[in-house]
Amino acid sequence: MRANQPVTVADHVDWAEQRLTQSKVHSSHGCTSLRDESIWATLHVANLIDQEYEDVHDQNLSEIESSALRELVERRIETRKPLAYLIRESWFAGYAFYIDERAIVPRSHIGDLIQDGFGPWVNPAQIHRILDLCTGSGCIAVSLALCFPKASIDASDIDADALEVARINIERFQCNEQVRVVQSDLYDNLATQQYDLIVSNPPYIDSSWIDSLPKEYQHEPRHAFEAGEDGLDFAQRILSQSRNHLTDHGFLLMELGNSADELEAQFPNVPFLWLTSRSGESVVLLISAEELKMYESEFALP
Numbered sequence: 001m002r003a004n005q006p007v008t009v010a011d012h013v014d015w016a017e018q019r020l021t022q023s024k025v026h027s028s029h030g031c032t033s034l035r036d037e038s039i040w041a042t043l044h045v046a047n048l049i050d051q052e053y054e055d056v057h058d059q060n061l062s063e064i065e066s067s068a069l070r071e072l073v074e075r076r077i078e079t080r081k082p083l084a085y086l087i088r089e090s091w092f093a094g095y096a097f098y099i100d101e102r103a104i105v106p107r108s109h110i111g112d113l114i115q116d117g118f119g120p121w122v123n124p125a126q127i128h129r130i131l132d133l134c135t136g137s138g139c140i141a142v143s144l145a146l147c148f149p150k151a152s153i154d155a156s157d158i159d160a161d162a163l164e165v166a167r168i169n170i171e172r173f174q175c176n177e178q179v180r181v182v183q184s185d186l187y188d189n190l191a192t193q194q195y196d197l198i199v200s201n202p203p204y205i206d207s208s209w210i211d212s213l214p215k216e217y218q219h220e221p222r223h224a225f226e227a228g229e230d231g232l233d234f235a236q237r238i239l240s241q242s243r244n245h246l247t248d249h250g251f252l253l254m255e256l257g258n259s260a261d262e263l264e265a266q267f268p269n270v271p272f273l274w275l276t277s278r279s280g281e282s283v284v285l286l287i288s289a290e291e292l293k294m295y296e297s298e299f300a301l302p
């Protein structure tokens with residue numbers, strides 16, 4: 001190894017961070033910063049992903065690992081693909097999921113809430129049937145299966161390709177008995193089904209914003225984001241149709257991201273409850289079957 005070349009894990013992380021920063025790569029898709037992304041890439045190539053960075057930062061990388069990191073960082077810069085797509089892996093709710101370009105990279109705030117067992121709002125004893133509406137890679141459905149081992153779960157999405165990725169994850173976590181995959185345009189193929197909990201991270205980006213997103217987002221399926229002029233096309237349909245699919249004590253939990261304010265503006269009479277995730281953002285709403293009934297006329301589609 002020549003002088004000034006990275007030797008330890010920490011050296012390689014510093015090098016990767018500097019290289020990504022110089023190249024103005026956008027950090028996102030499960031990473032909170034380029035430092036975070038550099039640690040993830042380095043631990044990945046060194047096969048240390050199950051370890052805490054602080055515990056291994058002074059270990060040396062082999063020549064092969066060092067060159068694998070250089071190659072990975074250069075591909076990241078050249079293609080602007082999210083790191084998760086390049087390494088076919090993404091962390092969600094504490095688990096490592098398989099991911100590829102057929103489905104959006106898992107990063108929903110719902111992951112934090114699942115890890116926290118949905119705090120005081122959801123009584124696990126009452127959760128027998130769950131729907132993950134707009135499941136994509138199946139990350140929410142599988143994490144829910146692991147969190148509620150006695151519940152049966154439907155994982156639905158309109159996109160057959162995304163559902164192939166969901167099937168891989170269901171297999172990976174051996175949830176085949178517990179999670180059923182359903183191809184459906186929202187509730188169309190779930191007409192007779194009722195659930196104690198419906199969880200959804202639907203598309204919620206307004207169309208005008210999509211083309212201004214960093215290049216990393218262009219590698220993901222556009223229909224996973226796009227939600228009309230106000231970002232609420234899916235949210236409104238879900239709010240108007242979910243009551244019929246919930247048991248009397250059921251809940252709908254839905255992520256709205258940067259369209260949360262628009263929803264508040266459009267329904268000023270509805271006192272939405274926004275749950276705060278570990279990152280401090282309050283963009284996931286919780287609404288009971290009772291409240292959906294109470295505000296039925298507000299949510300009715302024109």
Ligand SMILES: C[S@@+](CC[C@H](N)C(=O)[O-])C[C@H]1O[C@@H](n2cnc3c(N)ncnc32)[C@H](O)[C@@H]1O
Binds near residue numbers: 134140184
């Ligand atoms: C924001 S992604 C969420 C994926 C996954 N649940 C997650 O959190 O990573 C939204 C998903 O909605 C799906 N979708 C788009 N239109 C749909 C529709 N009409 N009915 C059902 N799913 C739809 C997309 O295919 C995409 O997988």
